[in-house]
Amino acid sequence: MSHSSINAGRLLAHIDELGAIGRDDQGRLTRLAASDTEKQGRDRLVAWLEAAGLDVVIDRIGNIFGLWQSEDNAGLPALMLGSHIDTVINAGIYDGCYGVLAGLEVIETLREQGFAPARPIAVAAFTNEEGVRYAPDMLGSLVHVGGIATEAALATVGTDGTTLGSELARIGYAGAVAPGALKPHAYVELHIEQGPVLERDATPIGAVENLQGISWQRIIIDGVANHAGTTPMAMRCDAGLAAARVGLFLRDHIARSNAPSVATVGTMRFEPDAINVIPSRAVFTVDLRDPDEERLQALENTLAGELRRIIAEEGVTVTVERLARFEPVTFDRAIVEVIETSASARGLKCRRMTSGAGHDAQMIARIAPAAMIFVPSRDGISHNPREHTAPADLVAGANVLLDVVSKIAGRP
Amino acid sequence: MSHSSINAGRLLAHIDELGAIGRDDQGRLTRLAASDTEKQGRDRLVAWLEAAGLDVVIDRIGNIFGLWQSEDNAGLPALMLGSHIDTVINAGIYDGCYGVLAGLEVIETLREQGFAPARPIAVAAFTNEEGVRYAPDMLGSLVHVGGIATEAALATVGTDGTTLGSELARIGYAGAVAPGALKPHAYVELHIEQGPVLERDATPIGAVENLQGISWQRIIIDGVANHAGTTPMAMRCDAGLAAARVGLFLRDHIARSNAPSVATVGTMRFEPDAINVIPSRAVFTVDLRDPDEERLQALENTLAGELRRIIAEEGVTVTVERLARFEPVTFDRAIVEVIETSASARGLKCRRMTSGAGHDAQMIARIAPAAMIFVPSRDGISHNPREHTAPADLVAGANVLLDVVSKIAGRP
Numbered sequence: 001m002s003h004s005s006i007n008a009g010r011l012l013a014h015i016d017e018l019g020a021i022g023r024d025d026q027g028r029l030t031r032l033a034a035s036d037t038e039k040q041g042r043d044r045l046v047a048w049l050e051a052a053g054l055d056v057v058i059d060r061i062g063n064i065f066g067l068w069q070s071e072d073n074a075g076l077p078a079l080m081l082g083s084h085i086d087t088v089i090n091a092g093i094y095d096g097c098y099g100v101l102a103g104l105e106v107i108e109t110l111r112e113q114g115f116a117p118a119r120p121i122a123v124a125a126f127t128n129e130e131g132v133r134y135a136p137d138m139l140g141s142l143v144h145v146g147g148i149a150t151e152a153a154l155a156t157v158g159t160d161g162t163t164l165g166s167e168l169a170r171i172g173y174a175g176a177v178a179p180g181a182l183k184p185h186a187y188v189e190l191h192i193e194q195g196p197v198l199e200r201d202a203t204p205i206g207a208v209e210n211l212q213g214i215s216w217q218r219i220i221i222d223g224v225a226n227h228a229g230t231t232p233m234a235m236r237c238d239a240g241l242a243a244a245r246v247g248l249f250l251r252d253h254i255a256r257s258n259a260p261s262v263a264t265v266g267t268m269r270f271e272p273d274a275i276n277v278i279p280s281r282a283v284f285t286v287d288l289r290d291p292d293e294e295r296l297q298a299l300e301n302t303l304a305g306e307l308r309r310i311i312a313e314e315g316v317t318v319t320v321e322r323l324a325r326f327e328p329v330t331f332d333r334a335i336v337e338v339i340e341t342s343a344s345a346r347g348l349k350c351r352r353m354t355s356g357a358g359h360d361a362q363m364i365a366r367i368a369p370a371a372m373i374f375v376p377s378r379d380g381i382s383h384n385p386r387e388h389t390a391p392a393d394l395v396a397g398a399n400v401l402l403d404v405v406s407k408i409a410g411r412p
Numbered sequence: 413m414s415h416s417s418i419n420a421g422r423l424l425a426h427i428d429e430l431g432a433i434g435r436d437d438q439g440r441l442t443r444l445a446a447s448d449t450e451k452q453g454r455d456r457l458v459a460w461l462e463a464a465g466l467d468v469v470i471d472r473i474g475n476i477f478g479l480w481q482s483e484d485n486a487g488l489p490a491l492m493l494g495s496h497i498d499t500v501i502n503a504g505i506y507d508g509c510y511g512v513l514a515g516l517e518v519i520e521t522l523r524e525q526g527f528a529p530a531r532p533i534a535v536a537a538f539t540n541e542e543g544v545r546y547a548p549d550m551l552g553s554l555v556h557v558g559g560i561a562t563e564a565a566l567a568t569v570g571t572d573g574t575t576l577g578s579e580l581a582r583i584g585y586a587g588a589v590a591p592g593a594l595k596p597h598a599y600v601e602l603h604i605e606q607g608p609v610l611e612r613d614a615t616p617i618g619a620v621e622n623l624q625g626i627s628w629q630r631i632i633i634d635g636v637a638n639h640a641g642t643t644p645m646a647m648r649c650d651a652g653l654a655a656a657r658v659g660l661f662l663r664d665h666i667a668r669s670n671a672p673s674v675a676t677v678g679t680m681r682f683e684p685d686a687i688n689v690i691p692s693r694a695v696f697t698v699d700l701r702d703p704d705e706e707r708l709q710a711l712e713n714t715l716a717g718e719l720r721r722i723i724a725e726e727g728v729t730v731t732v733e734r735l736a737r738f739e740p741v742t743f744d745r746a747i748v749e750v751i752e753t754s755a756s757a758r759g760l761k762c763r764r765m766t767s768g769a770g771h772d773a774q775m776i777a778r779i780a781p782a783a784m785i786f787v788p789s790r791d792g793i794s795h796n797p798r799e800h801t802a803p804a805d806l807v808a809g810a811n812v813l814l815d816v817v818s819k820i821a822g823r824p
Contacts, residue, residue: 088684088686088688089684089685089686089689090637090684090692131688132684132686132687132688132689135687137687193642194639195639195642195643195644196643196644196647212641214641224793225502225795226792226793226794226796227606227607227768227769227794227795228676228699228701228795229606229624229626229674229699229768229770230606230607230768230769230792230794231607231608231674231768231792232607232608232672233663233667233673233674234667235608235792238659238676240659241659241660241677243656244655244657244659244677245656245660247650247656248653248656248657248660251645251650251653255645255646262641262643262644262645263645264650264688264690265652265653265656265691266640266685266686266687266689266690266691267682267685267686267687268652268680268681268682268685268694269680270678270680272500272501272502272544273501273678273679273680274501274544274678274795275543275544275547275676275678275679275697276500276543276544276549276676276678276699276769276770277500277501277676277678278676278795279678279680280502280796285687287640287641287687287688289640289641355641355642356642356643357639357641357642358641358688380638380642382638382639382642383637383638383639383640383686383688383689383690384636384637
């Protein structure tokens with residue numbers, strides 16, 4: 001059996017071109033949600049969607065959809081593809097963008113082949129997936145499935161004091177369409193793995209059957225500011241040292257427990273943040289993940305217990321704010337099987353796997369059958385300029401997506 | 413024997429009035445060196461110096477002097493009093509300001525009494541003592557004694573990217589006089605203790621005979637940014653966790669060694685500082701102090717050894733930048749004895765002690781006999797709005813300074 005293929009040159013050129021948008025003067029890539037640089041990325045994507053003959057739909061939370069529908073399938077729930085184009089700070093070029101641009105590529109290929117889908121096909125770029133500027137992450141897809149009211153999401157205050165709604169309006173991406181108006185029949189998200197498993201196993205395709213649960217907390221520890229020279233060590237109430245214990249404790253605990261859990265203290269801020277003053281306050285975040293809900297809850301409880309010990313031993317006070325909490329997600333078994341079958345038919349080794357990262361697919365899974373396709377990440381690195389996936393792997397993943405879409409959207 | 417006294421009401425009013433300058437809308441006091449709020453404080457001080465009939469001298473590094481000289485002592489080295497009026501962030505009202513305003517008060521009292529000093533008496537407010545905005549701290553007095561070239565000090569880049577020289581010019585305190593032109597015959601600095609010793613011993617006066625050595629370092633730890641969800645704990649190179657080890661190690665080490673050393677990690681910054689990204693970089697400061705030079709060097713070496721262990725165990729790289737280094741200082745024995753004698757004559761209990769904080773006196777001690785007088789700090793707290801010294805203690809300290817000045821500047 002011979003297989004059709006997506007246009008590899010066009011897909012790779014699109015990825016490179018989008019990856020050039022949002023570079024600072026040191027060449028670092030940053031497109032935070034609803035920022036000036038992300039607006040440039042959005043504008044480019046919309047131009048490509050329009051050039052491909054798709055209907056461009058922008059909803060109130062700024063989600064962008066490129067919709068391919070015909071007279072005889074208009075109004076039916078769409079097979080939805082996609083991901084996001086916002087990035088972390090100093091990012092790589094594949095995370096999110098690959099899924100959006102491969103979705104566009106698959107639609108262009110099918111149109112060029114004269115494929116007549118039984119239902120509309122849409123490619124989506126969801127707002128604020130990364131959550132760097134506005135918390136929680138995956139906010140656009142969360143709004144799409146009705147997990148948070150649109151007004152509440154628009155009122156989200158970012159790390160820079162802006163609100164998402166005003167920033168979307170400022171960059172011209174506060175659309176008029178009600179979020180969720182475009183109903184998915186099913187959702188397939190193609191993404192780089194962002195972890196080391198596929199590369200280590202020399203496996204080009206991952207059929208993602210489930211996704212880790214995620215717990216995000218902001219922790220504020222208050223001690224007593226005091227002079228760094230005159231306050232004996234035993235008389236201190238140092239918020240910074242109390243904060244330092246948390247990340248190290250979590251690492252030790254997870255190592256002892258031998259669980260697949262991960263814990264990250266990714267942000268940290270001291271007050272008053274002066275060389276010669278004992279920190280009165282430390283504000284930091286904890287990101288906990290585990291594919292098993294019971295184990296994730298146990299990890300949260302263990303952290304809470306350690307915070308109680310820290311309060312008792314350091315004399316500090318602790319405030320915990322829950323920023324985001326998502327239970328582990330199980331993807332649609334039938335779509336996972338279509339991914340496996342499609343990879344196998346192309347002679348591509350495929351393994352079922354768990355996603356360690358959060359993805360928009362986990363939100364859409366609340367309202368429609370959903371699954372994900374992973375391709376290898378070199379050295380497992382992501383959220384970093386060294387993020388890389390070999391062109392052959394990018395093309396192979398997009399071709400598997402092409403086949404999956406053909407099967408799901410094809411006429412019976 | 414009856415004693416003359418400074419004007420207690422005037423001194424306390426001056427302290428309160430200066431302490432009201434630099435409040436933000438939440439009432440927090442911050443007068444960082446050469447800032448807009450510190451300019452307001454400087455303007456007020458200069459007005460008071462002029463109203464007291466003193467010659468106001470401002471040098472190129474922004475040090476302010478109020479000079480009392482007469483026809484028959486003009487040109488002789490001056491007995492210098494003083495301290496600083498810049499503050500940390502969210503500060504108390506006594507640190508530094510008390511020494512400057514008590515110096516002014518002593519001069520005003522002596523003038524009102526018709527005292528005829530054998531030599532000029534000057535009160536100094538040295539620039540950037542706190543070192544919060546510009547490093548190193550005690551920069552104005554360091555320049556005064558020739559410890560750093562004026563041009564180099566003026567070129568210092570602050571935490572906000574400004575240079576000290578341009579900020580001094582902007583606020584109108586880049587004077588024309590060469591730093592060091594005003595030669596001290598001796599220097600006496602009255603200051604709050606900023607520690608718990610005097611209060612604990614119910615002792616109103618400290619005769620400070622020496623001062624801890626200070627070592628300031630900035631440490632940059634570089635790891636690898638990576639996705640917080642997909643990177644197994646064992647495969648991480650987390651700059652934030654590596655940084656967390658440093659402060660905790662130093663605390664444990666000092667507790668084991670039973671030394672009077674103190675160590676503080678007062679500032680901390682992560683990059684990229686995102687919830688879901690493993691920190692690629694942690695930048696923080698370490699403040700080490702000990703009254704014994706050999707022990708301070710040993711502590712620095714211990715820290716260097718721990719950093720080597722962290723490099724080996726965490727897979728990070730470490731860059732260390734020395735920000736400031738001052739050896740322990742021994743103050744002038746004769747002035748310390750005059751302080752003791754003066755306190756004793758007023759029936760005030762006095763103890764010899766070590767200063768845990770850095771002070772301008774340690775700089776002036778390089779070129780002239782110098783010593784300090786301490787008064788109690790409630791709960792030992794400083795660099796904090798709760799910083800407090802009882803009015804009776806403030807007045808007692810100023811009266812001891814009055815007596816010390818009378819003896820040192822009196823005619824033989």
